Amino acid sequence: MKKFVNDPKDFVAEMLQGLALANPDTLVYVPECNLIHRADAPRADRVSVIQGSGSGHEPAHVLTVGPGMLTAACPGDVFAAPPVDYVIETIRRLASPRGVLLLVNNYTGDRMAFEMAQELAEAEGIEVRTLFVDDDVAVQDSLYTVGRRGVAGNFFVMKAVGAAAEAGASLDELVRIGEKVNAATRTMGVALTACTPPAKGTPLFELGDDEIEFGVGIHGEPGRERRVIASADELVGDLVAAVATDLAVTAGDRFALMINGLGGTPISELYLAYGIAHRLLTNRGAAIARSYVGEYCTSLDMAGLSVTIVRLDHEITELLAAPAEIAVRVF
Amino acid sequence: MKKFVNDPKDFVAEMLQGLALANPDTLVYVPECNLIHRADAPRADRVSVIQGSGSGHEPAHVLTVGPGMLTAACPGDVFAAPPVDYVIETIRRLASPRGVLLLVNNYTGDRMAFEMAQELAEAEGIEVRTLFVDDDVAVQDSLYTVGRRGVAGNFFVMKAVGAAAEAGASLDELVRIGEKVNAATRTMGVALTACTPPAKGTPLFELGDDEIEFGVGIHGEPGRERRVIASADELVGDLVAAVATDLAVTAGDRFALMINGLGGTPISELYLAYGIAHRLLTNRGAAIARSYVGEYCTSLDMAGLSVTIVRLDHEITELLAAPAEIAVRVF
Numbered sequence: 001m002k003k004f005v006n007d008p009k010d011f012v013a014e015m016l017q018g019l020a021l022a023n024p025d026t027l028v029y030v031p032e033c034n035l036i037h038r039a040d041a042p043r044a045d046r047v048s049v050i051q052g053s054g055s056g057h058e059p060a061h062v063l064t065v066g067p068g069m070l071t072a073a074c075p076g077d078v079f080a081a082p083p084v085d086y087v088i089e090t091i092r093r094l095a096s097p098r099g100v101l102l103l104v105n106n107y108t109g110d111r112m113a114f115e116m117a118q119e120l121a122e123a124e125g126i127e128v129r130t131l132f133v134d135d136d137v138a139v140q141d142s143l144y145t146v147g148r149r150g151v152a153g154n155f156f157v158m159k160a161v162g163a164a165a166e167a168g169a170s171l172d173e174l175v176r177i178g179e180k181v182n183a184a185t186r187t188m189g190v191a192l193t194a195c196t197p198p199a200k201g202t203p204l205f206e207l208g209d210d211e212i213e214f215g216v217g218i219h220g221e222p223g224r225e226r227r228v229i230a231s232a233d234e235l236v237g238d239l240v241a242a243v244a245t246d247l248a249v250t251a252g253d254r255f256a257l258m259i260n261g262l263g264g265t266p267i268s269e270l271y272l273a274y275g276i277a278h279r280l281l282t283n284r285g286a287a288i289a290r291s292y293v294g295e296y297c298t299s300l301d302m303a304g305l306s307v308t309i310v311r312l313d314h315e316i317t318e319l320l321a322a323p324a325e326i327a328v329r330v331f
Numbered sequence: 332m333k334k335f336v337n338d339p340k341d342f343v344a345e346m347l348q349g350l351a352l353a354n355p356d357t358l359v360y361v362p363e364c365n366l367i368h369r370a371d372a373p374r375a376d377r378v379s380v381i382q383g384s385g386s387g388h389e390p391a392h393v394l395t396v397g398p399g400m401l402t403a404a405c406p407g408d409v410f411a412a413p414p415v416d417y418v419i420e421t422i423r424r425l426a427s428p429r430g431v432l433l434l435v436n437n438y439t440g441d442r443m444a445f446e447m448a449q450e451l452a453e454a455e456g457i458e459v460r461t462l463f464v465d466d467d468v469a470v471q472d473s474l475y476t477v478g479r480r481g482v483a484g485n486f487f488v489m490k491a492v493g494a495a496a497e498a499g500a501s502l503d504e505l506v507r508i509g510e511k512v513n514a515a516t517r518t519m520g521v522a523l524t525a526c527t528p529p530a531k532g533t534p535l536f537e538l539g540d541d542e543i544e545f546g547v548g549i550h551g552e553p554g555r556e557r558r559v560i561a562s563a564d565e566l567v568g569d570l571v572a573a574v575a576t577d578l579a580v581t582a583g584d585r586f587a588l589m590i591n592g593l594g595g596t597p598i599s600e601l602y603l604a605y606g607i608a609h610r611l612l613t614n615r616g617a618a619i620a621r622s623y624v625g626e627y628c629t630s631l632d633m634a635g636l637s638v639t640i641v642r643l644d645h646e647i648t649e650l651l652a653a654p655a656e657i658a659v660r661v662f
Contacts, residue, residue, distance in 0.1 A: 002523040002543070002634060004563040004600040014563075015599045018606030022622035058599045059661070069662060159662060192333040212333070232335040232345075263597045266632050267659075268346045268389045269335040275349030291353035292660055301597050301634070303333060324662040328598075329623055330390070331400060331490060331655040 001201040003301075008198040012055045012077055019062060023327050027065060030093070033086040036062045037072035041094055047165045047174055048072065048094040051103040051158060052087055053110055054079040056197065057218060059328055060154065060297040068324030069162040070103075078197045078300070079219045081109035087117035091126060099127040099171035103158055103178070105150025106134040107219075129171055131178040133157050135187045135308065137246040138215030138223045151218050152260040152297040153185035153308045156320065163322035181316055186243040189306030190223075190235055191216035193264060195299045214238070218262070218299045232269075236276040239307040244284065247309060251285025256292065256320060258308040263298035265305055270294065277307055290320055332532040334632075339529040343386045343408055350393060354658050358396060361424070364417040367393045368403035372425055378496045378505055379403065379425040382434040382489060383418055384441055385410040387528065388549060390659055391485065391628040399655030400493040401434075409528045409631070410550045412440035418448035422457060430458035430502035434489055434509070436481025437465040438550075460502055462509040464488050466518045466639065468577040469546030469554045482549050483591040483628040484516035484639045487651065494653035512647055517574040520554075520637030521566055522547035524595060526630045545569065549593070549630045563600075567607040570638040575615065578640060582616025587623065587651060589639040594629035596636055601625065608638055621651055 005011055016036060020029035028039050042048050048071040051061040061073035074090040076082035082090075091100055100121070104114045111132065118128045135153030142149055160181045161174050169177070191213040194203035204220040207213060212235070215223020229235075249255070259274045261267065274293045281288060289312055297306075310316065336342055347367060351360035359370050373379050379402040382392040392404040405421040407413035413421075422431055431452070435445045442463065449459045466484030473480055491512045492505050500508070522544040525534035535551040538544060543566070546554020560566075580586070590605045592598065605624045612619060620643055628637075641647065 002541075002560055004523075004566065004596065004604050004636065006562045006564050006603075011599075011603065014603045014606055016602075018602035018604070018609070018624070021606050021609040021619075022602070022624055056597075056599065058597065058602075063598065064662070192335075210333075229333055231337045233337050235335065264595045264632060264634075265335065266387075266389065266594045266629060267394065267626065268342075268387065268631070271347075271349035271353070271389075272337075272342065272345045273335050273349070275345055275352050278349070278352040288352075293349070293353055294659060294661065295598065298597060300599070301595060303595075303632070305335065326662055328625060328661045330625065330659045330661060331395070331657055 001196055003198055005198045011198045012075060016062065019327060027327065033074060033089040034082060035072060035074045035090050036065050037094060038065060041071045042096040044097050046096060046168065047098045047171050048096045048100045049103065049161055049165050050090060050094060050100060052082045053105055054081060056300045057297050059295060063327050064158060066324065066326040068166045068322055069326050070158060078199065081113045084113050084116045087113050088120045091117060091121045091128060095126045101161065101171060101174050102128060102130040104130055104132050105154055106132045106147055107144050108146060109144060127171060129175050131175060133182050135182065135185045137186050137242055138188050142217055143221040144219065149217050151187045151189065152258060152306050153187040155296045156185050156310050157181045160316060160319035162324065163319040184311040184316065185308060186247045187306050187308040188239050188242045189216050189262065189304060190214050190239060191262065191302055191304040193303040194220055195263065195302035197300060216304060218297060220299065232272055233276055236273045237280060240277050240280045243307055243309050247311060249284055249286050254287045254289045254312045255281060256290040256310040256312055257281060257288045258292035258296065260297055260306045260308060261295040262302040262304040264301045264303035267294060270305060273305055289317065332527055334529055336529045342529045343406060347393065350658060358658065364405060364420040365413060366403060366405045366421050367396050368425060369396055372402045373427040375428050377427060377499065378429045378502050379427045379431045380434065380493055380496050381421060381425060381431060383413045383445065384436055385412060387631045388628050390626060394658050395489060397655065397657040399497045399653055400657050401489060409530065412444045415444050415447045418444050419451045422448060422452045422459065426457045432492065432502060432505050433459060433461040435461055435463050436485055437463045437478055438475050439477060440475060458502060460506050462506060464513050466513065466516045468517050468573055469519050473548055474552040475550065480548050482518045482520065483589060483637050484518040486627045487516050487641050488512045491647060491650035493655065494650040515642040515647065516639060517578045518637050518639040519570050519573045520547050520593065520635060521545050521570060522633055522635040524634040525551055526594065526633035528631060547635060549628060551630065563603055564607055567604045568611060571608050571611045574638055574640050578642060580615055580617050585618045585620045585643045586612060587621040587641040587643055588612060588619045589623035589627065591628055591637045591639060592626040593633040593635040595632045595634035598625060601636060604636055620648065
């Protein structure tokens with residue numbers, strides 16, 4: 001294994017320490033429960049929006065805490081749901097009279113932790129709602145999931161809900177918005193290589209020198225099929241066809257289009273892929289009104305990418321365009 | 332080779348097409364000379380700031396064109412300087428009565444192309460100055476370079492000069508600022524793996540399973556030594572020691588600190604490395620006033636990172652904090 005790591009069991013804690021040191025004025029790190037939260041949270045006049053998941057998907061979700069995005073993120077260890085006691089402690093610390101919204105990608109382990117924590121929090125008198133994200137069209141059930149998996153499309157739910165929460169929306173209103181964005185969003189990805197979790201030290205699965213996993217999950221779960229590597233036109237074309245068919249893309253529709261890198265793919269290749277996807281969708285008569293190219297939800301060092309489309313209406317467009325602020329600094 | 336690529340000879344053009352399609356309102360792409368420029372440039376009341384280099388270092392430099400950053404970027408092919416005729420055509424199209432500033436990382440091929448283009452442009456009556464960036468402390472001369480190499484520290488020169496140009500500074504003033512920032516900046520990097528150029532299809536150099544290149548260049552040039560992989564504490568510690576010694580870091584100094592990913596390293600590892608570097612510098616009595624963690628100047632899919640420090644004064648701090656806008660979208 002060639003990674004920047006000390007003792008693998010400290011990997012997540014040391015990453016979060018670095019994040020906190022880089023953002024001393026805006027973020028608070030609570031080591032006891034792997035919690036990163038906005039320094040100005042909770043606020044009595046705003047719903048707190050919290051996401052948890054396994055680590056290894058950064059920038060999701062610890063790097064997306066900030067005004068107009070998440071109020072807090074409580075990650076588990078790499079590819080492991082956060083323990084229930086971390087989640088309940090997070091909810092307690094971020095509880096607001098306006099309520100708490102939990103965003104959870106649809107994996108069985110995460111569902112269990114968050115549903116149990118919600119029950120405990122409600123018993124303590126905290127109003128909590130939970131939104132499950134399931135944008136991955138690759139497979140119906142999967143290695144760690146009943147139903148569709150939640151992957152990079154989670155970004156759009158988080159951005160829209162975060163913007164609305166920042167503007168003072170109620171908990172009911174946030175649930176409505178989040179469900180609507182999730183229903184408008186589809187993703188599918190492809191892995192060119194496996195990823196290597198620090199504590200394992202070897203690749204999570206085996207891929208031959210010319211093999212790819214088409215429809216891969218963000219924890220390396222199997223997708224639709226093993227294939228031989230092909231041209232970017234063919235790979236991206238097949239991903240676009242999958243999401244466009246599932247969302248029934250028709251001429252005249254307006255979309256946000258995201259090419260999400262899975263961790264080990266350079267942004268040059270992501271822009272090349274973006275051009276292909278953009279042309280294919282506009283060839284179908286769709287308009288691309290917002291574009292996203294980069295890393296939003298990764299799988300450690302996996303080479304690969306996913307394509308996400310979101311059908312836009314006026315409300316979603318406004319929420320995606322609203323100002324936000326997160327730790328990731330590009331200039 | 333496992334990459335998102337069609338015909339490798341079209342790699343750069345297809346990447347630039349994708350970039351232009353993703354930013355139709357703000358960027359213009361001129362295929363004849365690999366040029367990406369701001370849609371509102373040139374402006375008669377602003378110096379045009381142009382950077383060229385080989386491709387493969389994205390986001391540098393085509394993704395850093397925008398208000399408060401570059402006016403334009405004219406890349407060559409992967410790891411190859413842009414041809415002189417591309418550079419002169421770029422200068423002609425972006426010529427402003429206030430003048431043109433060329434930013435060039437110190438590599439022999441890039442120097443030749445830009446110096447020749449400057450001479451040709453001056454013969455046509457265009458006022459041109461050139462700034463060379465040479466922040467890499469690893470080695471004195473290198474595979475493609477006489478003198479020190481220009482690497483990720485180039486970001487700070489570009490950001491400071493771009494901010495000053497946006498505010499209306501003169502060409503002389505921009506040269507003064509750029510030279511000052513370059514003199515205040517030091518970088519050193521380490522490669523855990525080699526990178527694979529699309530047209531070559533195989534890794535650019537060989538590294539054993541437990542070997543790293545300490546002090547690597549962004550084209551895979553040899554650094555100070557081949558070593559056996561060690562802990563993050565040791566690797567980052569040695570990089571920090573190298574730049575801190577070279578810049579003579581002393582207690583009371585204020586710095587910007589950048590951990591730059593070389594393309595294949597996940598941002599989780601970069602934040603872990605940031606924490607180590609931050610603590611080591613503050614242990615020396617220095618204050619970290621601005622932090623940068625992510626990809627700024629890459630080497631295709633190379634796993635590795637570089638550490639950059641910039642000694643701050645009031646002027647540099649203000650210029651780094653000035654607003655800017657580029658194609659990379661994080662929310």
